[in-house]
Amino acid sequence: MTVFDVSRAYARQEDVFYNDGRELELLRFVYGRPDLDKIRGNPTKVLEAIDEYARTQKYLMNVGEDKGRIVVDLISEVKPKTMVELGGYVAYSCILFADAVREAGGERYFTLERDPVFGAVIMALVDLAGLNDFVTVVFGSSDTSIKRLHSEGVLKHIDMLFLDHYKPAYMTDLKLCEELRLVTPGSVLAADNVIKPGNPPYLEYVRSTVAQKRKAVEGGEHELGVQGRFPDSTAKQYAWRQDGERLVSARGNPNLVYESRLINSFEPTGVPDGIEVTRCVREES
Numbered sequence: 405m406t407v408f409d410v411s412r413a414y415a416r417q418e419d420v421f422y423n424d425g426r427e428l429e430l431l432r433f434v435y436g437r438p439d440l441d442k443i444r445g446n447p448t449k450v451l452e453a454i455d456e457y458a459r460t461q462k463y464l465m466n467v468g469e470d471k472g473r474i475v476v477d478l479i480s481e482v483k484p485k486t487m488v489e490l491g492g493y494v495a496y497s498c499i500l501f502a503d504a505v506r507e508a509g510g511e512r513y514f515t516l517e518r519d520p521v522f523g524a525v526i527m528a529l530v531d532l533a534g535l536n537d538f539v540t541v542v543f544g545s546s547d548t549s550i551k552r553l554h555s556e557g558v559l560k561h562i563d564m565l566f567l568d569h570y571k572p573a574y575m576t577d578l579k580l581c582e583e584l585r586l587v588t589p590g591s592v593l594a595a596d597n598v599i600k601p602g603n604p605p606y607l608e609y610v611r612s613t614v615a616q617k618r619k620a621v622e623g624g625e626h627e628l629g630v631q632g633r634f635p636d637s638t639a640k641q642y643a644w645r646q647d648g649e650r651l652v653s654a655r656g657n658p659n660l661v662y663e664s665r666l667i668n669s670f671e672p673t674g675v676p677d678g679i680e681v682t683r684c685v686r687e688e689s
């Protein structure tokens with residue numbers, strides 16, 4: 405069996421490391437296991453099977469064990485009723501976090517994924533993990549899905565939000581959630597990859613004061629320049645258009661007060677990364 409050298413592949417950022425058929429191969433790998441009946445209905449065992457594929461076959465861009473634990477601990481502390489994830493990929497974080505939300509007495513986990521093939525993989529693995537009744541897989545671009553779930557009354561409030569999708573959209577999608585009053589005092593945000601590849605616009609936003617945000621809104625600052633602040637390869641990662649994405653235009657709610665801090669951790673490859681944990685503590689009038 406060939407052991408895939410994750411650190412080498414990761415270092416060659418330009419190389420294809422997802423969407424080359426490996427996600428469907430993962431499904432066949434997991435569903436082809438002789439011990440499938442022992443895995444069924446057991447989220448931990450499904451995660452172990454995904455980990456085994458990533459370790460022995462091909463790298464998967466999952467949140468991984470180290471950063472995953474940070475968010476799981478946060479879930480047991482916050483006890484969210486509703487948690488939303490932006491960027492589901494092959495359901496690793498979804499199964500890990502949805503299981504923790506259910507354990508903590510929560511009601512629902514939404515995973516938003518734009519790629520319909522990845523969405524189908526998520527559904528198949530969530531079903532295997534026995535989380536079908538708890539997880540809603542939402543197909544489509546995050547901003548469109550957030551607006552639709554809100555307008556249909558399906559999503560009324562986000563107690564916890566995990567951001568792990570198109571990097572320039574972290575800030576714009578958060579502003580959209582603020583504007584729709586899905587994110588309010590009490591909401592907690594966990595943003596992945598704020599060190600690797602990094603997300604300066606998002607970090608600046610969640611760390612700025614109400615006065616700074618009000619000034620930015622009055623000055624008409626908006627998201628148009630956001631994509632230019634990322635290295636080309638990062639801004640193109642997951643982008644469906646080579647010239648960048650059409651980011652949602654939202655003013656946000658500058659009156660929300662956040663307390664935000666970085667928790668240092670590691671990518672599954674061993675590369676240093678971090679999760680920015682942001683708590684919305686109050687709203688100024």
Ligand SMILES: C[S@@+](CC[C@H](N)C(=O)[O-])C[C@H]1O[C@@H](n2cnc3c(N)ncnc32)[C@H](O)[C@@H]1O
Nearest residue numbers: 466467491493496497517518545546569570642
């Ligand atoms: C890093 S992967 C997510 C990994 C997953 N959270 C985990 O840890 O197991 C990023 C995913 O976000 C999806 N994505 C990127 N931009 C998106 C968008 N605007 N809306 C919804 N999904 C998006 C990609 O298709 C990809 O599957």
